[in-house]
Amino acid sequence: MKVVTGLLAAVLLMAGIGVSHAVVRISDDRGGRIGTYVDKYQGLRTSGEMVIIDGLCASACTIVLGAVPQNRICVTSRANLGFHAAWDYGSDGRTITNPEATQMLYSMYPARIKRWISHRGGLTPRMIFLRGRELTTMYRPCYLDAQASAHEAPAR
Known part of the structure; x- marks a missing residue:
């Protein structure tokens, strides 16, 4: 058991994660209300x-x-990662873009993400995706088995 614990500690340290820190794993989160996520991520x-x-x-x-x-x-x-304009339901029940909420959402992103979004036409009703090599130039890759060392962030 000591060997397994030591090995896990070594893997976590190599990944830049201290053994004493918890990990949150996001794997299938389609989003939801902006305020809910602001509160969750502030914590x-x-x-x-x-x-x-x-x-x-x-x-x-x-x-x-x-x-x-x-x-x-x-x-x-x-x-x-999927990005799009914020929206609300209109009086007829259809979705309509909310420019104020879209601007608020955009303002929360780091500069490199804002540049990436801007180069693709901004936040529109159409979803744009950031993944693969392009994503790993902006965020470091994880070098550990996420299943073994993380608990799942609640998905909506």
């Missing part, structure tokens, strides 16, 4: 927890990029 920011993005993180989920310091976020090869 995550102050907790000191490491964030592993290991799958879809779309819409309001992407607020994590501005709420948690970059050095506490890593991405796996499965990470896939």
